[in-house]
Amino acid sequence: MGAEPTKLLQGTTGDWEVVVGLEVHAQVSSKSKLFSGASAEYGAGPNENVSLVDAAMPGMLPVINKYCVEQAIRTGLGLNAKINTWSRFDRKNYFYPDLPQGYQISQYKDPIVGEGEVEVEVEPGETITVGIERLHLEQDAGKSIHDLAPKESYVDLNRSGVALMEIVSKPHMRTAEEGAAYFTKLRSIVRYLGTCDGNMEEGSMRADVNVSVCRAGSYEKFKETGDFSHLGTRTETKNVNSIRYVKQVIDYEARRQIEVLEGGGEIDQETRLFDVKSGTTRTMRSKEDAHDYRYFPDPDLLPLEFDQAWVDEIKAGLPELPDAKKHRFINEYGLSAYDASVLAADKASAAYFEEVAKCGDGKLASNWVTGELFGALNKADKDIETSPVSAAQLGELISLIKDGTISGKIAKDVFALMFEGEETGSPADIVEKRGLKQVTDTGAIEKIVDEIIAANPEQAEKVKEKPKTMGWFVGQVMKASQGKANPQAVNEILKKKLGVE
Amino acid sequence: MTNPADLTLAQLRDALKAKDVSSLEATDAYLTRIEKAKALNAYVTVTADKARDMAKASDAKLAKGEGGPIEGVPLGIKDLFCTEDVLTTAGSHILDGFKPRYESTVTSQLWRDGGVMLGKLNMDEFAMGSSNETSFYGNVVNPWRREDGGNTDLTPGGSSGGSSASVAARLCAAATATDTGGSIRQPASLTNTVGVKPTYGRVSRWGVVAFASSLDQAGPIAQDVRDAAIMLKSMAGHDPKDSTSVDRPVPDYEAVLGQSLKGLKIGVPKEYRVDGMPDEIEKLWAQGIEWMKDAGCEIVDISLPMTKYALPVYYIVAPAEASSNLARYDGVKYGLRAKEYTDITSMYEETRAEGFGDEVKRRILIGTYVLSAGYYDAYYLRAQKVRKRIFDEFTDAFSKVDLILTPSAPSAAFGLGEKTNDPVQMYLNDVFTVTANLAGLPGASVPAGYDRQGLPLGLQLLAKPFDEETMFKGLFALEQAAGANKRPNEWWA
Numbered sequence: 001m002g003a004e005p006t007k008l009l010q011g012t013t014g015d016w017e018v019v020v021g022l023e024v025h026a027q028v029s030s031k032s033k034l035f036s037g038a039s040a041e042y043g044a045g046p047n048e049n050v051s052l053v054d055a056a057m058p059g060m061l062p063v064i065n066k067y068c069v070e071q072a073i074r075t076g077l078g079l080n081a082k083i084n085t086w087s088r089f090d091r092k093n094y095f096y097p098d099l100p101q102g103y104q105i106s107q108y109k110d111p112i113v114g115e116g117e118v119e120v121e122v123e124p125g126e127t128i129t130v131g132i133e134r135l136h137l138e139q140d141a142g143k144s145i146h147d148l149a150p151k152e153s154y155v156d157l158n159r160s161g162v163a164l165m166e167i168v169s170k171p172h173m174r175t176a177e178e179g180a181a182y183f184t185k186l187r188s189i190v191r192y193l194g195t196c197d198g199n200m201e202e203g204s205m206r207a208d209v210n211v212s213v214c215r216a217g218s219y220e221k222f223k224e225t226g227d228f229s230h231l232g233t234r235t236e237t238k239n240v241n242s243i244r245y246v247k248q249v250i251d252y253e254a255r256r257q258i259e260v261l262e263g264g265g266e267i268d269q270e271t272r273l274f275d276v277k278s279g280t281t282r283t284m285r286s287k288e289d290a291h292d293y294r295y296f297p298d299p300d301l302l303p304l305e306f307d308q309a310w311v312d313e314i315k316a317g318l319p320e321l322p323d324a325k326k327h328r329f330i331n332e333y334g335l336s337a338y339d340a341s342v343l344a345a346d347k348a349s350a351a352y353f354e355e356v357a358k359c360g361d362g363k364l365a366s367n368w369v370t371g372e373l374f375g376a377l378n379k380a381d382k383d384i385e386t387s388p389v390s391a392a393q394l395g396e397l398i399s400l401i402k403d404g405t406i407s408g409k410i411a412k413d414v415f416a417l418m419f420e421g422e423e424t425g426s427p428a429d430i431v432e433k434r435g436l437k438q439v440t441d442t443g444a445i446e447k448i449v450d451e452i453i454a455a456n457p458e459q460a461e462k463v464k465e466k467p468k469t470m471g472w473f474v475g476q477v478m479k480a481s482q483g484k485a486n487p488q489a490v491n492e493i494l495k496k497k498l499g500v501e
Numbered sequence: 502m503t504n505p506a507d508l509t510l511a512q513l514r515d516a517l518k519a520k521d522v523s524s525l526e527a528t529d530a531y532l533t534r535i536e537k538a539k540a541l542n543a544y545v546t547v548t549a550d551k552a553r554d555m556a557k558a559s560d561a562k563l564a565k566g567e568g569g570p571i572e573g574v575p576l577g578i579k580d581l582f583c584t585e586d587v588l589t590t591a592g593s594h595i596l597d598g599f600k601p602r603y604e605s606t607v608t609s610q611l612w613r614d615g616g617v618m619l620g621k622l623n624m625d626e627f628a629m630g631s632s633n634e635t636s637f638y639g640n641v642v643n644p645w646r647r648e649d650g651g652n653t654d655l656t657p658g659g660s661s662g663g664s665s666a667s668v669a670a671r672l673c674a675a676a677t678a679t680d681t682g683g684s685i686r687q688p689a690s691l692t693n694t695v696g697v698k699p700t701y702g703r704v705s706r707w708g709v710v711a712f713a714s715s716l717d718q719a720g721p722i723a724q725d726v727r728d729a730a731i732m733l734k735s736m737a738g739h740d741p742k743d744s745t746s747v748d749r750p751v752p753d754y755e756a757v758l759g760q761s762l763k764g765l766k767i768g769v770p771k772e773y774r775v776d777g778m779p780d781e782i783e784k785l786w787a788q789g790i791e792w793m794k795d796a797g798c799e800i801v802d803i804s805l806p807m808t809k810y811a812l813p814v815y816y817i818v819a820p821a822e823a824s825s826n827l828a829r830y831d832g833v834k835y836g837l838r839a840k841e842y843t844d845i846t847s848m849y850e851e852t853r854a855e856g857f858g859d860e861v862k863r864r865i866l867i868g869t870y871v872l873s874a875g876y877y878d879a880y881y882l883r884a885q886k887v888r889k890r891i892f893d894e895f896t897d898a899f900s901k902v903d904l905i906l907t908p909s910a911p912s913a914a915f916g917l918g919e920k921t922n923d924p925v926q927m928y929l930n931d932v933f934t935v936t937a938n939l940a941g942l943p944g945a946s947v948p949a950g951y952d953r954q955g956l957p958l959g960l961q962l963l964a965k966p967f968d969e970e971t972m973f974k975g976l977f978a979l980e981q982a983a984g985a986n987k988r989p990n991e992w993w994a
Contacts, residue, residue, distance in 0.1 A: 052603060056829040058596070059583045059605060059708040061743050091825050093872070095849055102828020153845070155833070294872035296881060299714035299822050301744050 007174045008216055011258045015216035018254040019231050020173035022246070023208040024186055026165045026196040027140070028071045034139050034163035035062030035105060042202050046156045054161040056100035061300050064089075068163040069304065071195040072112050072137050073314050075165055078189045078321055079132045081116025083311050088303045089137075093294040097155050098142035106166075108295040111136035112304060118189065119323050122181045124338035130182050131170035140164050159203075165196070171210070171231065174219070176250035180243050183207055187243075188322050188345045206241040210234045211253035213261065232257070233267040237274050237281050248279050256281070325350055333362025339370055348384045355391030359398040368398060372412065376419050389418045397427040409483055410436050440486045442493065445477070448485070449493050452476050460498055467500045506530035510574055510674040510728035511755075517563055517573045524556035524563065524573025524617060527674075531575045531619055535672050540993040543657075543667040545580050545638045546588050547620035555617040562615070571735060572615030577673035579664050580621040581628055582608050582719070583708040587618075591710040592626040592636040592660075595830045595856025597837040605708025606740045607677060607719050614735040619673050622663030626858045627827065628684055628712040631930035633662025634921055635860040643692060643914050644670040644989040648955035652992075655914040655956070658688030658930075664722040665692040669989060675723040675732050679709060681716045682815050683910075683934025686946035689722050690909035690959030693948045693987065695729045695976065696722045698934075700966045701941035702747035704733075705740030711826040713819035714745075716938040725986070726947060726976045730754035733969065749967065757970045758977040763797035765971070768902035772808040773933055775911060781952045782908045789906055789949055789960045792982035793975070803898050803905070807891045808936060812928060814891070815935045817871050817884035823861075824868025830856060863924065892940045899965045904975045907933050909946035909959035933961060943969050947976045948985040957985065 008015040033040050036053035053060045076083050090108035113135035121127050142160035146153045167186060173179045187205060190196035198205050212234035214222075222230040235257070237249045257267050271285040320328070322344045329340035329350075343353045343366060352373075357365040373394065377387060397414060400406045405428070406414070414430055417423040423430045431437055439445060452473060453460050463470050477490045494500070505513060505527035516522045532549050552575060559573035583589050583601035590596045604612070612618070625635040633641040633656060641662035643655040657666035661678035665688030668676050678685040680698035689696025697720045704719045711717060721732030734755065739748040769790060774783070790800055832838035832852030839851030857865070871880035898905065911932055920927045937944035943966070946959035960979055964972035 055834060057583075057601065057603070057835070058589070058591070058599070058710045058829070059601075059706070061707050063742060063744050093825050093828060095828065095831060097831075097833050097845060100829060100834060102831060103825050292874045294825070294869065294874075294877075296821060296825070296872055296877070299745075300711075 009213070009254060009258060011262050013262050016213045016254075016258050017216055017219045018174055018250065019171045019212050019214060019219055019222075019234075020175075020179045020250055021171040021210040021234075022169045022173070022179060022182060023210070024167045024169075024183065025206050025208075026075070026167060026186070026190050026198075027204040028068045028163035028165060029195060029197050030065065030068050030071065030163055032065060032067075033161040034065050034068050034137060036161050038161065040162045044158055046154075047158065050157045050160065054100065054157055056102070062105060062298070064301065064304065065163065068137060069112070069306070070314060071163075072135060072165055073311055074193050074318065075167070075190060075195045076113030076116065076135050077311075077315050077318055078193045078195075079113070079116040079118055079135065079167070081132050081135065082114035084110065084112055084114055085308060085311065086110070086303055086305050087112040087136075089298045089301045090295045091298045094291045096141070096144070097153065098144045098157070098160065100142070100157065100160060104139050104141065105298055105301070106138035107136035110303075118182070118185055120178065120181045120185045121338065121341040122178055124336075127337070128172070128178060130172045133168040133170050135165055135167045138164050138166055171212075176247040176254075179209065179250045180247040183243050183246050184345070185322070192319060192321055192347050200241045203241065206239050207246055209237045209240050209246055209249045209253070211237070211250055211257070212267070213254055213257045232261075233269050235267065235270055235272050235281075237272045238284060240274050245274060245276065249274050249281060252280055319347075329353075329362075333357055333366065335362060335366050339366050342370055346384070352384050352387070352391045356395045356398065359395040359402065361398060361402055364398050364402070365395070368394060372415055376415075380419075388421055389415060393418060393427055400427055400431060404438060404440060404486060406431055406436055406438050407483065407487055410438070436484060438486045439481055439484045440489055442489055445481070445485050445489050445493055446497075448477055448480050449473075449490070449497055452480065453497060463498045463500060470494055470498060470500055473498070504530050506534055506671050508674075509724045510571070510731055513574055513674055514571055514731070517559075520563065524559040524575075525553060527573065528552050528556040528575045528617055528619070531673060534670070534994075535619065537994045538670055538672055541642045541644060541666050541670055541672070542639050543623055543641050543663045543670065543672055544577070544620045545590055545592070545623050545663070548587055548618055549620075551587070552617055552619050555612070559615055559617060569613060569615035571611070571731060573617060574615065574674050575617045575619045576611060577619050577622045577664060577667045577676040578608055579624055579661055579677050579679060581624060581679050581710045582677055583710065584608055584618065584621065587621065589621065589710070590638065591628070592624045592638060593830075593856065593858070593861070594637040595837045595853070596835075597856075599836045601708070603708060606705035606742065607709065607736050610738065611677070611735050616735070622661075622667055622676055624663050625660035625684075626861050627710065627823070628660040628679055628681055628717075629823070629860050629864055630659040631683070631687060631927050632656035632915070632917065632920065633659040633688075634917060635659070635858050636662075637858060640917050641666045642917070642993075644991075644993070645692060645914060645956055646989070646992065654917045656691065656917055658691035658910070658914065660684040661688045661696075661722060665689055665694055665696070668692070668694045668722050668724055670991070670993070671724075671988075675721055675728050677719060677732075677736065678722045679712075679717055679719045680934070680938065681712050681718075681819060682938050683931040685720050685722060686934045686944060686959070686961060687910045687930055689946040690961075691914040691957065693957035693985065693989075694722050694724060695726050695945065695947050695980070696720065697729045697733055697945040697969075698937060698943065699733060699737060699969055700747075700943045701938075702745055703737050703943070703967065703969070705738070705743045705746050707740055707742040713822040714826060715822060716815075716819055718938070726973065726980045727755060727758055729945070729976075730758060730973050747967070752970050754969060754973045757974050760974050761797065762793070762974055762978050765798045765904065765975070766801050766902040767793045767798045767975075768801050768803040768898055768905040770803050770805040770808065770898070770905060770907065772805050773907040775932060778908070778911050779913075779952065782911065782958060785950045785958050785960065786906070786908050789979060792979055793906060795982065796978045801902050803902060805894050805898060805936070807887065807894050810887050811891060811936045811939055812932055814884045814887045814939060815931065816867065816928060817880050818888060818939070820864040820868030821872050821881050822868070824865045824872065827857075827861070827865060832856075860924070888939050891936060895936070895940045895942060895963075903964070903968075903971055905963040907961045907963070909933060909961040913952045913954070913956035913958055937963055942966060943972055945972055945976055947979050947983070949979060949983045950985050951987070957987075
């Protein structure tokens with residue numbers, strides 16, 4: 001756990017604490033919508049994926065999509081949360097052209113998923129636990145388009161009725177980094193589960209960011225008592241659709257709120273919008289203009305009930321999740337918590353790593369994947385699924401280092417050849433073909449060592465006084481052998497010949 | 502031969518099967534009558550061409566000895582049911598020009614079984630009313646008149662006033678209707694027809710314009726109990742498109758008619774004796790009790806003390822749901838859009854101000870109010886708790902009795918305009934019927950007699966959930982005993 005004092009923000013009148021909670025909307029990866037059979041695919045032409053129900057034609061009725069319910073349960077289990085076998089849908093009433101029914105079907109009082117928690121790695125050595133308040137299912141609205149004509153607005157109902165999971169955290173994040181790390185972690189979990197594709201550009205995942213500030217020490221009182229009056233008034237910044245923006249919103253809002261409070265002002269409980277260009281937030285709707293949504297149970301739908309056996313069945317079919325994977329990587333391969341979490345965060349990376357680790361050295365595999373491979377991929381703007389070097393190749397390459405066929409240095413060269421596409425196929429063949437095999441024949445190395453010592457008598461004398469300067473000889477021998485000499489053998493022979501203890 | 506439009510549905514069905522009459526002949530006979538009955542204003546839309554086409558198709562099937570249970574029978578459809586490519590108004594201005602591209606489950610089942618659509622029947626706007634005076638398309642006039650020599654136009658009841666009037670005046674063989682607080686049973690009682698509201702979940706709500714989703718249930722208004730049984734069999738059944746529809750087999754209701762009632766226990770709730778109820782209704786109720794005794798039933802005095810809360814609960818729950826259900830009529834997608842507006846908010850305001858009538862606005866206001874922050878617990882939540890107690894009370898009562906016998910309505914048909922200025926007086930019309938909606942029970946009204954002025958009066962039977970069969974047995978016995986099968990004079994023709 002990070003030390004509390006690092007989480008304080010200094011103002012002109014004293015120290016402040018920042019408190020952050022996120023409401024994340026994750027679109028369920030489902031072929032059809034939550035209450036209608038219309039397609040939920042992204043990218044169709046305007047109003048092509050609209051059923052009579054989505055358009056709120058008179059007399060149309062919603063019917064729950066079982067697949068979406070299953071995805072919500074899967075996600076709930078992935079958040080280590082309580083699954084409510086009895087839940088209910090409510091209507092949230094408000095008028096807007098892209099809301100054809102005049103209400104959104106959501107879950108207000110009785111959500112399908114209750115409290116849970118997730119582990120979040122903020123940075124190497126710092127892991128926090130963020131509480132989940134709830135997860136509920138709801139319909140997405142359509143889209144209003146105002147810039148197609150000067151006096152008219154258009155409505156596209158393709159998204160109308162698409163299933164969303166709203167995942168509400170507890171106010172357990174204390175910095176912009178924690179907020180961003182939590183958002184990242186949620187994305188990782190839903191992608192692992194396959195319940196949401198996590199595609200933020202397409203709007204599959206977006207966050208409403210709640211931020212408040214309070215005087216140093218108040219948060220601790222809140223934590224002890226659960227009494228929200230210890231916290232400051234919060235603002236909610238809507239529809240933030242990238243991890244970087246979440247960070248910016250929290251930083252900006254915290255600073256802005258402290259400034260307002262220190263200037264003698266008050267924070268309004270309001271809804272705000274994030275302006276990507278300026279990196280600032282501005283008022284969207286003040287409290288006075290807040291809707292009275294007139295929630296009430298949707299009489300067109302029966303309560304959502306299922307038995308525990310179904311939940312257990314779903315649970316049994318869950319894949320290994322990032323946290324479990326991380327802990328297994330630590331235990332099984334001896335990785336550091338940070339390396340393990342970096343590898344476990346993404347399903348494809350984790351699978352790649354495990355394939356490489358079949359070489360028998362998990363730590364070395366981890367170093368190669370997070371170091372050489374990630375670096376190269378980053379530089380080439382490629383992702384792990386399209387890596388030019390396969391996990392099998394990398395594993396074999398590491399095996400060649402381990403059995404002394406090549407040195408680490410040569411391995412990097414071979415890796416680069418494979419990554420650039422200059423060589424394909426088995427690394428062992430590449431090494432063979434290019435004559436890169438390490439020289440372990442001590443006779444051959446001794447010969448080179450003798451020659452170099454003979455050519456540099458002064459240097460050889462110096463080593464006897466300053467043993468550290470032997471490194472120069474190592475370099476010379478490696479150079480003369482074109483990097484192929486076994487470094488360990490070179491070291492031993494040099495020591496012997498130069499008389500270094 | 503007799504006019505085929507004078508036959509009951511069952512008689513016509515049999516005559517059609519026997520080829521004594523063709524569907525086209527029957528259809529034309531009805532269309533002629535409808536043409537002459539404009540004064541009743543029972544139809545909003547007459548689909549003459551469609552009716553003749555459907556009749557011809559039925560005749561073709563009948564000629565081959567094929568066809569469904571009601572093949573070739575001309576029916577009237579309450580304008581709350583969406584009918585494909587046929588104007589569907591719900592009695593409201595706001596649905597101007599709305600022609601659905603889909604057919605409600607109920608009507609599609611009627612067509613599946615051979616029904617012929619004559620047209621769409623007038624009704625209170627969005628089914629909100631008890632006198633058919635809130636329709637944008639004008640009042641429906643009851644075919645029945647007082648025997649006082651006057652020509653006072655009376656209400657056919659509501660909201661299914663077009664259905665009750667058209668069946669009473671033989672402007673269709675039978676009609677569909679819907680009942681949210683009594684809208685099938687009260688109009689039936691006022692027009693000497695049989696009205697059946699089935700158990701909630703028995704009939705699909707898909708494609709029926711919603712008023713109050715947890716209370717709405719479709720059923721028939723028919724000339725007699727047999728006709729109602731035949732209609733309900735075609736209308737009922739599970740529909741996966743309606744989540745509140747219940748998956749259980751539909752019995753043959755007609756088959757139980759005439760079965761003995763011996764040993765059945767009939768509950769008589771003392772709380773249904775209300776202040777100001779005409780003594781004729783009181784007497785009729787007592788008579789009904791005697792008829793049931795004569796049929797071999799045991800009479801059991803029961804108490805339903807929550808009854809007095811039923812109307813207040815109803816007038817919270819129904820408007821609350823309606824305020825949300827009617828939000829979709831916003832001028833954006835279909836129906837009316839106001840011509841003059843400045844922005845989206847004013848478009849909503851102008852459209853809804855123009856498109857909804859006073860009663861609908863009143864209920865939207867009530868519903869919006871009772872769901873508002875700070876009032877929800879005091880009104881909506883409390884009403885739901887009382888509703889649950891009403892249900893429990895009925896469950897308890899039905900552990901002791903098989904049917905409950907009550908009057909259908911607190912008065913005979915009243916004059917149009919008599920109660921329009923006093924909504925609460927109007928709401929009291931539903932005092933005997935609304936409990937069945939709140940508890941989801943089946944209930945039905947059967948003609949039982951006439952008041953001093955010769956106006957029809959009905960008796961109501963309530964039954965256990967999904968026990969429509971026992972209810973039909975009881976209705977048939979009452980019908981036989983009462984013999985109240987007079988027809989109104991055709992003063993309008």
